[in-house]
Amino acid sequence: MPEIGVIGTGSMGKMLIRSFIKSRVLKPGEITASNRTEEKLLMIAEETGIKKASSNRAAVRDSDIIFLCVVPDKAEEVISEIRDCLTEGKILVSAVTDLSTGKMTEWIGRTTPVARVIPSVTSNRLSGVSVLSFDGILDDSKKEEITKLFSAISKPVTVPESEISAYSDIASSSPAFIAGIMKEFSAAAVRYYGLEQDTADMAVREAFTGTAKLIEYDYSTFDSLIADVATEGGITGEGIRIIRENAGELFSAMLKETDKKHKLISEKFR
Template sequence: MKVGFIGTGSMGSILVEAFIQSGALDPEQILVVNRTVSKAKCLAESYPGMTVALSPADIMKECGIVFICVRPGEYKNVLDEAGCYATASQIVVSITSPVLIRHLESQLDCKIAKIIPSITNYVLSGAALCMYSDRMTAEDKEMLENLLSHISAPIRVSEKFTRISSDISSCGPAFLAFFVECFIQAAAEETGISEEEATALASEMVLGTGKLLTTGGLTPSTLRKRVTVPGGITEAALNLLSTELKGVFNKLIQATHAKYAEDLEKVEAKFAAPETE
């Protein structure tokens, strides 16, 4: 089966490369297209056999599965150009949260999935959030999740929880990286340790912590308790964090949801706008 990618920006290229590196897809199975043609050609040059399509319409005509990896504001334009070529047996996959399944159903006569990937999929790890239209059969879902399982842990979520699920799985790596970055900078400023050495230590710490929380079978709470000795150094630091960070994560979620609402409003307006001749 041919698999197409409309958009080869950051996440589109991550998905393409992860599928190839994991062995889930051969380059010969993949067609890509991008508004900036040079970006698609550059990606294809790295993987001989990959095809650069001339337009989104060509992707829709030739591929059994089509991943749409463009910004929310560009979806309607892509669907206006290529949507008429969708077939009932085809699966179109959206990877952005503000574009809802009902938006796609209103434009496409095909099977529709909404998959929210993560940058962690590049190293064949992390979650892929899976949501499906009623047009998807159990076999369709299993086939798509088998493909995703090469690069992620496919997890089915309700579309109404798209934003918070994405906050954790897709935005979370950036939040965690920011915390680690601040920790490293403070360590260098306060003690004189080099940022390079602190970065190496912190990176290994994050890797080990992730393993403890997955294959190690610990929860965040149990891990914290295992490390914290009553009256010890870790407890003193955690007391500080508990005070200084009180309410911060609530505000973080409020901020992401406010931006999501803004983006959703813009998408709704585009899909509601009458077509022009």
């Protein structure tokens, strides 16, 4: 397995480190991390046993595949700092929202294999989807190495770079969206029926967990599960009718707003 570098040990960098180790696809000694503030780096190093780099450049020098896990506003500064360390054989994989492979190559100043990944918080439980996109010069063996890492912590899906933002909304942002839907469903039941909030939250949470298991193990499509529970004209069927009549507009509005935000962030890199 190649040596891995992680630049940035905020929530994204820590999630990748913990998940790679938890899945046993990597040993702690195969990961080197760096961070702007030493305190966060020391915490994750003491927790997991990974190696600490004295600088971002040191992390790159000691690694074959480098994951860039910094906030968008710091991406250009960090890439400018490490670009002369991105020597032959090294690959830069960005988890930075809406930072294109073309812009990374421009900042590096020469042709270096680069890729993008949009992980999901669900990788903390070694599940969910990681969205991958590769540039045109990365060879198949290197793509397989990166894909193998994410196969251990999620289901990796490779998409054209033009589609990565859309897939990030339905794969990476969706845990928050789904939790938001569950919260509003529970709150509506409390308002309408006068239920106790904690009990309503528990019922919705358990129903969702059970539904996820049914979809994973017993039903190949959403419609097949709906058909087994909701008879036409029955109580559940009436609820499904309301969802079909109203939810499309809600989700279209939501995706319109997330798309606007993606474009706004992308503009900052131009």
